[in-house]
Amino acid sequence: MLPATLTARQQREIDFYKDYAQRQRVSSIDFDPVLGHEQRPWNPYWYVYQLVKQRYVSRKQRLLDYGCGIGIASARFARLGYQVDGFDISEENLAVADDLAAKYQLASRCHFAPMTAENLNYEDNSFDMLVGIDILHHIDIQKSIEEAYRVLRPGGVAIFKEHIEAPIFEPIRQSSVGRWIAPNETSQDDHITDDERKLNNDDMTAINGIFDRVEEKRFTVVSRVDRMIPQCSVGMRARLQQLDHYLMKACPPIRNLGGTVVLTCHKSHL
Template sequence: MKNLTERQTREKEYYEQFAEKFNINRPIDFSPVDGPLLEKERRPWNSYWRTYEIPVDFLRKQKETQKEYHLLDFGCGPGDNSLRFARAGYKVAGFDICEKNINSCKILFEKNNNSEQGNFLVGVAEKIPFADESFEVVVGIDILHHVDIPKAISEVQRVLKKDGIAIFREPVEVPFFDIIRNTKLVRFLFPNKSSLEAHITEDERKLNKFDLNTIKEIFPNMTIERSLVLSRFDKILRKHDNPKSSGLEKWDYFCSKILPSYGLFGGASVIILKKN
């Protein structure tokens, strides 16, 4: 790829190294898609589950009217999410700045006999390598905080079809918690320096209110669901691969239903955009 910015170059270098970690035979957990798809389980309190559930529901509502529905996995990484969306029934396209990730997506789809359903290209969020109005759905998971938001969101607007939706799962700043988090003691106990082990790049930044306003200027109908208030402590209280639903996540969910301003303390967001 030519003409990368300094930030894009650093992100690319980081992820070309990070991609070495992935084992192509890794098991993929399909439960967040199978749950809503088979009406078995939903976890609206978990931002990742919610990010799968919305496209699954969108497809189920529309299925009778059209043969194929196209979903763009925006900054697709090594392809686990893309494969989940293919399982839900989408024709999936994905792009990522990291060539090794794109190769991994292609291998993953071949291995799962889904090659026909996936189309993966190396490219950047600030200039998406797909044509105007190509997708009914765009999904980005943990990606906007790595890119130039005004350019990337204008590109989302360009590649979405009319009435299409975009869903992003992103970390967001909470000044109250972030002040505590940035104290020397907490930084000492839980360092957040850029490293491959911690999966933190030099340039990534949680979204702040200015970023959210920028997105809203381009998509005035933006809605945002916040989670991870007290459940942020699950990081220390629970094993990260515990498959069960978290009690603290449910607590946060029900509190923010009763008192919407509670959600403003949430460090995770699901951002939902619609193109009119």
């Protein structure tokens, strides 16, 4: 359940998702990222699913969908075989998640509850894996990562996909010209809330200070221009992501310019 007292930021998030959950309501889920044979290592979302798939061993494994939203990822994890718990600050989001799990006969393997990332109502060492997709930039990093570490079992892994500040590009992005070309004001359509921000060096220092080992893989260098291309198609965006993938393989230092990161955070065995 949600805390009796919420911060102003948390209340703004709740208010935002009251509308968002209905505007973006979905009725079907594509399970190809976890059940199909295709791999898309240039796509950060598909890369997360591949990491989760690689670590699947048995149907007894518990996975926490950390900030589950409307539950699309939760259903995919459950279809793969995990026992899934998901939390979100928005009860409207969770209502959609419940409906989707029921539609795909996954209700017995998906359990959702309203919570804040800063105050999880799970016991210590509860989960084999924790996955957070586009959530850290909405929350208090220090408190939330401490909670994530607490509920993860020794030997467990937490995977986070996030937007991150990148040298060279960030000053351009935050300039008046950059904001004019690609506004970042609050938007239901673009899923931008009042308080979200990209991860910065201080956030990365906090994450590395809490987890025992953190690996990162960067994405989004050239492909960041997709927002500047009118009516950029899905196919064009994929080709830009593939270009990034091959550029980073050919010239590894380019990875430091990536504006998207997937973090694989390890909790050591006792």
